[in-house]
Amino acid sequence: MSNDTAPTYRIGEAAARTALSRDTLRYYERMGLLPRQPRTSGGFRVYDEATLERLLFITRAQAVGFSLEDIRQLVSFDGQGLERCGRVRHLIATKLAELDERLSELRAFRRSLVGSLRACDAVLAGDGDPECPVVDPEKPLGPRAPRERALKRDRA
């Protein structure tokens, strides 16, 4: 039998693999987004692959606009059985509806951005007045990444 036990990581590795900071991992644990992680005899947190998955899930959820509290509610249903599953289903359905609303907002905003881009091009091509149409009556705006999570070292 090959000795392929599932790999585990300490907080530094886990942080590197999830592109979060060590402090953020500890913070998530305090906030209940992760259960208290198992520790080594010396007290070091140990992360397994499933937990890293969970962290990536959290990151994606955040990136699309959920608060940590929202996320906590979803992942903290750590009871067992069908009754829990029913509640989770309900939560997910709710979140899905919210997501769809956000999606259509995003699309509407995208349309207005494209419109502005074209208006800009028209102005730059010399058609009409040299008034950039973005900053005046009908101006669209651009999106932005949810957060700069740059893994700054934790008191190296």
Place this chain on the structure above:
Amino acid sequence: MSNDTAPTYRIGEAAARTALSRDTLRYYERMGLLPRQPRTSGGFRVYDEATLERLLFITRAQAVGFSLEDIRQLVSFDGQGLERCGRVRHLIATKLAELDERLSELRAFRRSLVGSLRACDAVLAGDGDPECPVVDPEKPLGPRAPRERALKRDRA
């Protein structure tokens, strides 16, 4: 000649019409998201329709994930002429690219949510183990509205 001058509003009306608070309007002005508004002789801010449009634009931009700083950059190019338009175009193009990335994140997340919903349904229908698949290895999450901006009165 009919006396149809464009309507203007004081801050309370403007706040009501944009579903923002008075304080938020003042805050946006301080932060440079709006130019300093014209005042009545008594010093009261006056808002016109174009400004309300701008506020709605800001709200939409925020709802899809932009920071006020992002938005400020876009709306503060209040110079004139083609050179400004070129810069604005560049900014918009950048934001558009970011937006598309966010859109695909959202769609990916949506897929994972739908998958979880189906997994929940399967469990609830009695197929397989009664282990809700959401909270374990492969759990998706739901989205959330950007912010609850409920127009609390400004020291009514």
Place this chain on the structure above:
DNA sequence: GTGCATCATGGAGTCAACTCCAGGGTCAAG
């Protein structure tokens, strides 16, 4: 010309989500 709602300003407070820090263990290498 007196009320009363509405407004102004400057500054302090709040909340979420981190981020940093001090003081002190753990552990693998040499």
Place this chain on the structure above:
DNA sequence: CTTGACCCTGGAGTTGACTCCATGATGCAC
């Protein structure tokens, strides 16, 4: 068995985006 990298906890600090407050002026109705 010392050293340097890494980790622990508890708590304070930071940033963005508001929100609230005290004090005082406006403005329209009666």
